[in-house]
Amino acid sequence: MIQMKNVYKKYSNGIVALNGMNVEIDQGEFVYVVGPSGAGKSTFIKMMYREERPTSGQMFVDGIDIATLKNSKVPLLRRQIGVVFQDFKLLPKLNVYENVAFALEVIEEKPEEIRKRVLKVLDLVGLKHKARMFPTELSGGEQQRVSIARSIVNKPKVVIADEPTGNLDPETSWDIMRLFEQINKSGTTILMATHNREIVNSMRHRVIAIEGGLIVRDVAGGDYGYEG
Ligand code: ADP
Ligand code: ADP
Numbered sequence: 001m002i003q004m005k006n007v008y009k010k011y012s013n014g015i016v017a018l019n020g021m022n023v024e025i026d027q028g029e030f031v032y033v034v035g036p037s038g039a040g041k042s043t044f045i046k047m048m049y050r051e052e053r054p055t056s057g058q059m060f061v062d063g064i065d066i067a068t069l070k071n072s073k074v075p076l077l078r079r080q081i082g083v084v085f086q087d088f089k090l091l092p093k094l095n096v097y098e099n100v101a102f103a104l105e106v107i108e109e110k111p112e113e114i115r116k117r118v119l120k121v122l123d124l125v126g127l128k129h130k131a132r133m134f135p136t137e138l139s140g141g142e143q144q145r146v147s148i149a150r151s152i153v154n155k156p157k158v159v160i161a162d163e164p165t166g167n168l169d170p171e172t173s174w175d176i177m178r179l180f181e182q183i184n185k186s187g188t189t190i191l192m193a194t195h196n197r198e199i200v201n202s203m204r205h206r207v208i209a210i211e212g213g214l215i216v217r218d219v220a221g222g223d224y225g226y227e228g
Pocket of ligand 2: 042
């Protein structure tokens with residue numbers, strides 16, 4: 001599903017964020033990305049949806065060649081993967097239903113198909129009854145549920161999440177994680193950067209630790225592994 005071969009990323013200010021990274025992630029895996037601040041986790045994650053482009057090396061996501069992908073084809077890539085952010089990134093002027101439907105409207109899906117799929121994913125995340133509410137009327141956990149619904153409405157093979165529980169209280173974080181587990185059980189690959197030690201140590205999955213732009217640990221069912 002995801003392959004990186006000697007991926008190197010140097011920002012324009014000279015900082016090397018990824019220093020020759022090699023990794024393979026299969027369809028259906030659930031992978032945590034951990035490591036200290038500044039290690040390169042966000043850069044690693046951003047490569048997946050081509051928010052950043054490798055300086056050198058080879059990289060494929062769902063068969064798409066990320067390194068050589070033309071900018072004009074990036075929207076196509078982003079339709080094939082779901083992305084969930086720490087700060088939700090919902091559109092404030094659209095209600096819950098519209099935020100989720102938006103992704104389908106831009107690909108000109110049939111109206112009755114849009115309605116069916118949006119209501120289905122809102123039901124899945126437990127927010128069908130709040131379809132007409134606006135993001136500001138929702139709690140942080142509810143907003144994250146909406147953004148998860150948005151991320152899966154296109155039926156992507158992979159969902160990328162950058163600290164999805166970073167702005168949520170512990171109890172809400174567990175609810176959100178259970179949702180990701182459920183999505184993963186239906187066959188969707190999950191790649192998640194996180195600082196949440198309790199969750200990583202409890203809901204065991206493959207753990208990739210990044211330090212200084214390199215993978216320093218890669219363990220199936222691993223633990224969080226950092227103190228403090
Ligand atoms: P993490 O997510 O693990 O905190 P990042 O991938 O955000 O790490 O950052 C890795 C390194 O790249 C850091 O030294 C950071 O300061 C630098 N960096 C991140 N984004 C940019 C950018 N847009 N321009 C320049 N340097 C950046
Ligand atoms: P996060 O890891 O929370 O997603 P960012 O990726 O925005 O945060 O930033 C991570 C690190 O990269 C921070 O240390 C930040 O200072 C640094 N960084 C982000 N953008 C730039 C930039 N344009 N130039 C230099 N450093 C940057």
